[in-house]
Amino acid sequence: MSDDHAAGHSTGDAAVTEADAIEYPVAVERPHEPAEDYSLTELLAVTAAKEIADGELAFIGVGMSLISGVLAKHTHAPDCQLVTESGYVGACPPGVVQSISDTVLGVDALVATNQLQIFTDNQRGLFDVGIIGAGQIDRYGNTNSTVVTGDDGTYERPKVRLPGAGGSTDIMTSCGRSIVMMRQQRRAFTTELDYRTAPGHLDGGDARDDAGFPGDGPAAVITDMAVFRFDDDGEMVLSATHPGVDVDEVREAVQWDLQVSDDVATTSVPTRGEIATLRTIDPTDTVLRGSDYVYEVGFDEWSERVMEHWKTLQDQ
């Protein structure tokens, strides 16, 4: 299966070697064979899910990172414990998580507590891996999810007001390691952040150690084109490209002179089982295709489909 996880990154490797043993919760023919039909977003979700190893405490936020966490839980990492900033730990959500207090996070949860407690535990270094999203990133993995100021904007009156820090600042400061998921765009992979929302490897070298941060910072960046890791100086290195994407395309989508691994791998194609599971988790394309499907089908069909798909995963 995958060789996109460079040697030395043990995170996904356990899952890779045990891939053939995964029991998917959804009945599908030839589940361990490559899927013929998948979207880039689905590939991104599957690739990120593999960053969570079985048994780990995985701190995840809304959107793509949560669907990756839920997928990991239902596939290769059944003993991982999902942690959310709203206060849930250890749930087995039977479907897509629409918001950070989504009650699917209550299903089979081990802990239902408060946000202060979750972030206190995080700062204490109790969580293994965190997944965040971002609007901009620099070569050291520092991220911006607060404002895009553009040429003549300011923090007060930016060109684009983004949602804000959420849990990203705290995950990047304190989680054992952090995974960043984002769209690959030249304007987003920038030499100069408009605002540093979350600390990556700061200015590189020993900067994080000097700052006294509990966590090791970003370990991977996963985009719709590629997977990046970080070298010993904390600088981003292209590690793998997705099927059909070549290295030069990725270089073009980064503002700085990108470091490229000597043996750039190709991200493995998701299996039929992974894609089927993902679509069962998100039957109305809430996250996966970002479509207006829910809007189009109307309330009755949406509710019926969601309950039916929950049941499939609840019966496991």
Add this chain to the structure above:
Amino acid sequence: MSQADDEARDRARTARAPTGTATGPRSRRDKTTDLETAVAAYVTDGASIAFGGMGGRDPEAAAREIVRQEVSGLAVLDDARTTLFDIMVGAGCVDEYVGSWVGTSLISQGFNVRRAVEDGIPHHLAMRDVSNFGASLLFLAGAMDVPFVPTRSMVGTDVPTHNPDIEVIEDPLGSGDDLALVPAAQPDVAVIHVQRADPMGNAQIWGNVVNDHLKARAADQVVVTCEEVVPTETIRQHPEVTRIPGYAVDAVVEVPFGSHPWHCYGYYYADLPFYREYGQQSRDREDFLAWADEWILPHDEYLENIGADRLATLEEMEAQLNDVPPVVGGTADQRDDGDRGAAREGGR
């Protein structure tokens, strides 16, 4: 500290002084009222305010009532906020936000928030960002009534650069570590939606708590809205889930489906198609105003327009996920038979 801060502190001391007395504003009395009265009394123009929940158990009905009463000049001191905040911003109720995240969850960015911050429509919204941990600590410091609490969060970021209320210092005890000091937030009022409360305001929360237990202590005045007002005897059966004690509460309002279109753990699931439609309609200013005309209504009319069948389906969905212990005694025994929707219709 500004004069406004001094005045706020004076108000807080005045409001709190009689709390423990037999006849004080937070004494063991019946605090039940209706939503219109509670908002008119506690959410005044220019107030600082915090809301409970976070993309689940949000006090959406209370926020719609704030919009309906055309309250203005609010400073929202908060954590992550979704539709409730975006609607209030679009309606022109909010001048300032201190918090960690604004959007409308998966459906979209908060279009009203963006218009206000980027283009000053309907007027400029001043933002003071903190991290999520920072948001919790605003209310921890407020609840402890200390000027600040320290954290490692936000060190090495631009948060303190643009938020002058956050100061980074070197540990005065000598570790050499930098620490960010998060100042206390003591909003004039907190509005928090819970599953049940008794008439005195002992409020029980099932599922996650977010920052609600802290906001209730930090705020000068607290309005609890709840799915059900229950007898005190019912509260006594599960004291471990009383997250907000009656001595922190000023008003109690029964607001069934008070979090719609969001979830309320153990009661109903989120109405995703409804809030996705909000995401669509808030994309454009004129469409948002049309949305507001249609949906900013007294809560009973709002629920009628949503429709009883749809609400019953949301209850059925949540029943497939989570449950809370049925109410025993009082007026809601019927919940024992498992037909929650019918029981609550009957109770109204």
